[in-house]
Amino acid sequence: MHLLLPRWLIAIEPRGVLTDHALVIDGERIVDLLPAPAALARYPEAEVTRLPEHALLPGLINLHAHSAMTLLRGYGDDLALMTWLNDHIWPAEGKHVSDEFVFDGTLLAIAEMIAGGTTCANDMYFHHGAVARAALSSEFRMMVGCSILEFPNAYAANADGYIRRALECIDEFRGENLVGFTLAPHAPYTVSDDTFRRVITLADELQIGIHCHIHETQDEIAGSLKQHGVRPLARLAGLGLLGNHLIAAHMVHTTDEEIALLARHGVHVSHNPASNLKLSSGFARIADQLAAGINVGIGTDGAASNNKLDLFAELRLAALLAKGASGNPEALPAWQALEMATLNGARALGWDDRIGSLRPGKQADVIAVDLSAAGTQPCYDPVSHLVYAADRNQVSHVWIAGRNVYAAHRHLSLDLADAQARARRWQSRISA
Known part of the structure; x- marks a missing residue:
């Protein structure tokens, strides 16, 4: 039994800020939330962590990431999306991406995310087993997106190959608490109608989600109009892809009719503001999407297009x-x-029954943010400070499924020096 005693407790459900309250954790789960004096009396034998200048809140959820691409951070900056992909990222990936690359890059990403208060990521990449192993080895919560495309790379020769490898990996890690899976058709411009139909069928059979880049750029929309005669979202709607199983990453360019369509089908959106700006993709109509009732979460995208996995900045x-x-x-x-960045992300993943808020019965994915720094004083409203003033370096403690993985700014579930050394080795290889 473990009692956390912060200055402010922000449970998300319900809204509001509690003071002089305790969060009680037993094993993986939150078992109680009550005034601190009552908690100390009810659980006299419990371990106590006092957080006198801290806000305690649910761990942040990164709703769209390509974790292994931390190894390509700063590689090919300041370019348009398709130039960046075609001339830099995809050639580098074709030469270097392997199980080792993905494990090492994901491990580095997890180290960065945990230290910044992120306890869960919705990933999309190749070598799915390596992503899952990196998450499990560092006790991080990961939704592993199994990328599916038509064209070949070192991982698979065609869409059938990507799907086969995805199904093998899903079966291998079935039942793991910290790891789940989605099928992740890359984008409308890289996936055929037949493959989308197969993905829809498989996701329904397996009862898992679908994660896809949609309406990221105007070029994507123009290409769809030229090739298919309709905008990408209309094409996907015709195929039956839209539904509450779908996380649509970016959704930068949307008409009123498309926003209504997304809301009607219960599609979840991952808003990735820094990546959208860096790649000059545009300004997503997030206020309009939220007003329409769309569930919108926040993602970083990959470190190659951001260039950091920092949800406080996002x-x-x-x-x-x-x-x-x-x-x-x-x-x-x-x-x-x-x-x-918390409950909406959990809803998009279908995990809002276990994470996203500090509610008894949920798993204890919790972070403590020290608001005693000069930049977050005085503090009239800790929620305002968390969004507008605090930065990720003020995260002092992180618990995932009840386990303390980061304390006093030190990693407890992974070897940071080793992760950094692995990254430097890859830098030497890629630079060469």
Whole structure:
């Protein structure tokens, strides 16, 4: 039994800030949330962690990531998306991506994410087993997205090969608490109608989600109009892809009709503000999507297009962009931004019964943020500070499924020096 005693406790469900309260963890789960004096009296034998200047809140959820691409951080910067992909990223991946590359890159990403208060990521990449093993070895929660494309790389020769390898991996890790899977058709411009139909059928049979880049750029939309005669979302709707099993990454360019379509089908959206800006993809209509009732979470995308996996930075950017793009200073207030990075992400993954808020019965994915720094003083509203003023370096403690994986700014579930050394070896190989 473990009692956490923060200055502020932000459970997300319900909204509000509790003071002088305790969160009680037993094994993997939260078992109680009650005033601190009552907790100390009820659980006199429990281990106690006092967090006198800290906000305690659910771990952040990165709803769209390519974790292994940390090894390509800063590689081919300041380019348009398709130039960046065709001339830099895909050639580098074709030469270097392997089980070892993906494990090492994912491990580095996990080290960065845990230290920044992220306890769960929705990934999309190749060598899915390596992603799962990196997560399990570092006690990190990971939704492993099994990428599917038509064209070959070292991992698979065609869409059938990608799907076969995905199914093998899903079967291998079945039953793991910290690891789940989605089928991840890369994008409408890299996946055929027949493959999309097969993905839909398999996802339904396996009762798993689908994760796909959609409407990221105007070029994607123009290409679809030329090839298929309709915009990508209309094509996917015709194929039957839209539904509450789908996480649509980016959704930058949406009409009123498309926003209504997404809402009607219960599609989840991952908003990736820094990546959208860096690749000049555009400004997503997030305020309008939220107003329509769409469940929107927040993602970083990969470190190659961001260039960091920092959800505190994304929180602030998402809130400010929503205000600027809509002309409404009340658009996306701090509370809603924080919900996007926690409970909304959990809902998108189908894991809101286990994570995303600090509610008894849920698994204890919890972070503590020290707000005593000069940049977060004075503190009238800890929620406001978490979104607009705090940074990831103020995360002091992290628990995932009840296990303390980061304490006093030190990793407890992975060897940071080893992860950094692996990254340096890959830098030497890629530079050469």
